[in-house]
Amino acid sequence: xxxxxxxxxxxxxxxxxxxxxxxxxxxxxxxxxxxxxxxxxxxxxxxxxxxxxxxxxxxxxxxxxxxxxxxxxxxxxxxxxxxxxxxxxxxxxxxxxxxxxxxxxxxxxxxxxxxxxxxxxxxxxxxxxxxxxxxxxxxxxxxxxxxxxxxxxxxxxxxxxxxxxxxxxxxxxxxxxxxxxxxxxxxxxxxxxxxxxxxxxxxxxxxxxxxxxxxxxxxxxxxxxxxxxxxxxxxxxxxxxxxxxxxxxxxxxxxxxxxxxxxxxxxxxxxxxxxxxxxxxxxxxxxxxxxxxxxxxxxxxxxxxxxxxxxxxxxxxxxxxxxxxxxxxx
Ligand SMILES: NC(=O)c1ccc[n+]([C@@H]2O[C@H](COP(=O)([O-])OP(=O)(O)OC[C@H]3O[C@@H](n4cnc5c(N)ncnc54)[C@H](OP(=O)(O)O)[C@@H]3O)[C@@H](O)[C@H]2O)c1
Numbered sequence: 283x284x285x286x287x288x289x290x291x292x293x294x295x296x297x298x299x300x301x302x303x304x305x306x307x308x309x310x311x312x313x314x315x316x317x318x319x320x321x322x323x324x325x326x327x328x329x330x331x332x333x334x335x336x337x338x339x340x341x342x343x344x345x346x347x348x349x350x351x352x353x354x355x356x357x358x359x360x361x362x363x364x365x366x367x368x369x370x371x372x373x374x375x376x377x378x379x380x381x382x383x384x385x386x387x388x389x390x391x392x393x394x395x396x397x398x399x400x401x402x403x404x405x406x407x408x409x410x411x412x413x414x415x416x417x418x419x420x421x422x423x424x425x426x427x428x429x430x431x432x433x434x435x436x437x438x439x440x441x442x443x444x445x446x447x448x449x450x451x452x453x454x455x456x457x458x459x460x461x462x463x464x465x466x467x468x469x470x471x472x473x474x475x476x477x478x479x480x481x482x483x484x485x486x487x488x489x490x491x492x493x494x495x496x497x498x499x500x501x502x503x504x505x506x507x508x509x510x511x512x513x514x515x516x517x518x519x520x521x522x523x524x525x526x527x528x529x530x531x532x533x534x535x536x537x538x539x540x541x542x543x544x545x546x547x548x549x550x551x552x553x554x555x556x557x558x559x560x561x562x563x564x565x566x567x568x569x570x571x572x573x574x575x576x577x578x579x580x581x582x583x584x585x586x587x588x589x590x591x592x593x594x595x596x597x598x599x600x601x602x603x604x605x606x607x608x609x610x611x612x
Contacts, residue, residue, distance in 0.1 A: 283310055283612065285603075286345040286369070288360065289352030290314030290325050290334060293442050294374055297596035298349050301565070303328050305600060308607075315340045316352070341367050346612045349599050350374060365401035370612065372599045378404040379492055386495050388598060390543050391418045393605040400611075403602060406496060407488040408594025409433050409508065409517050414496050415544060415567045415593070416586050417523070419537045421497060424580070425526035428503040431489060434511045434518040435474060436558060437466060439590045448512055467512050474508040483508055515558030516589040525580045531572065534582065538569055543593070548572050556587035564589055565597040 285302065289295040291314070302309055312327040314334045324331040337360050340348070348364045350357050351374040361371045361378070378384040385395055386404045388411050396403060406414075417426060437444040443461045450458035451467035462471060475484035482490075489506040539546045547556050548570040556568035567588040575581035588594055606612045 283308055283346035284313055284343060285309050285311075286313040286315055286340045286343075286348035286364070288315040288337065288340070288348055288350040288356070288364075289374075291316040291320045291323065292351055293438055293445070294351035294591055294595045296325075297591040298351060298599060299325065299327050301592065301596045301600045305604070307600060307603065311343075313340045313343050313345050315348075317356075337363065340364075341369065345369055347372065347603055347606070349603065351595065351599075361402050368401075370400070370606065371402045372405060372602050373402060374405045374595050374599055376407065376488065378402055379406060379488070380495065386492060387602050388414050388496050389601040389605050390415050390541070391496055392498065393602065396602070396606060396609070396611060398611055405595065405599045405602065406492045407485070408439055408588075408590035409435060409485065409506075409519065410489050410492040410496070411594050411598050412517065412567045412586055412588035412590075413489070413519060413521060414493055415541070415588075416521070416538065416569050416584065417493070417497065419541045419544075420523065420525070420529075420534065420582070421499070421502070423533075423537060424529045426502050426523055427526055427580075428524040429493070429505070430522040431504070431506045432520045433474075433489075433506070433508045434513075434520075435508060436513050436515060436517055436590055437510065438514050439474075439517065439594070440510075445514060448514070462510065466510065469512065471510040472507065474510055482506075513558050515560070515562035516587055516592075517594060518556070518558055519586045521584045521586055522575055523582045523584070524575075524578065525582070528580050529582065531574060535572055538572075543567060544569060546570065546572070556585060558587055558589075561587045561589045561592075563592065565592050567593055 314325045354375040354377040357375040357377040485508040486506040490504045555570035571585035
């Protein structure tokens with residue numbers, strides 16, 4: 283089938299092409315779309331070159347689905363045009379996530395809510411996706427009351443220009459265009475996305491609100507501190523979860539190791555725990571440092587790592603397309 287990738291020249295778009303190829307999605311033709319400056323450029327898919335086109339040409343070519351990673355404002359403008367032409371859109375931006383008429387999907391958690399009426403489907407924020415994949419089996423078993431999360435997020439989450447800033451600074455070039463308000467190399471920024479009136483950042487409130495929407499449970503309390511660190515392989519999260527009911531640590535490990543898309547790496551005595559350097563390029567969510575919070579009853583500490591460009595974006599979007607294909611929705 284013909285697949286449009288809108289934002290095909292960007293970090294997430296490039297990863298979407300790789301994931302479609304690796305997972306052998308039945309693609310007959312890739313229709314790459316990017317901004318006007320990239321029209322005519324070539325992108326590679328399975329050893330073949332495809333020419334970047336504008337969105338109008340892409341709609342005329344009638345793809346079976348359009349996977350968007352072109353930023354919020356492009357998505358607000360263009361996704362409805364694809365949808366109106368009957369082309370389902372899976373969107374990686376934040377544009378539609380909290381729209382009550384749109385589904386926010388992590389396949390392991392809530393793909394079964396997608397119907398033929400859903401023409402624009404939102405892919406959640408990267409830091410939220412990896413957290414809810416781990417929360418879901420634990421919520422089903424012990425019922426989550428509250429989550430306290432601190433993130434350690436990769437610069438790849440900001441896009442190409444941020445990766446350029448990190449490596450230019452590392453090479454001693456401070457003249458590079460700054461995406462962040464401060465140096466990122468050898469630094470830590472307690473600041474992701476814009477600050478809101480309540481003192482939190484938009485990224486932090488995405489973790490709060492998107493988690494409730496995906497889990498379908500407004501009673502789950504979430505508080506987040508989101509932090510940018512100078513790494514590229516993936517996002518890491520220290521997650522503290524308080525349950526309604528008590529748990530058994532061995533059972534927690536078993537539940538997580540039996541969960542699709544989750545890999546338990548938890549042997550601290552042998553220095554085995556998840557790290558972004560190992561999650562890079564992988565589709566799974568890695569969890570380790572599984573331990574009881576000894577300061578409070580029914581409370582668990584976890585360390586969760588995933589490649590934000592993969593499960594946090596491209597892989598999750600392609601898995602939504604895979605589900606829709608299986609459910610005869612494409
Ligand atoms: N990076 C992550 O971890 C992550 C995770 C989840 C979601 N997302 C979301 O995914 C989106 C893309 O992120 P990214 O990191 O891939 O950014 P990026 O590397 O800056 O790439 C942006 C892409 O969008 C294209 N684009 C920009 N304006 C366009 C327009 N008007 N029409 C069509 N294409 C347009 C760009 O084309 P040109 O090359 O022609 O400029 C490029 O292909 C953002 O909404 C981001 O929030 C990112």
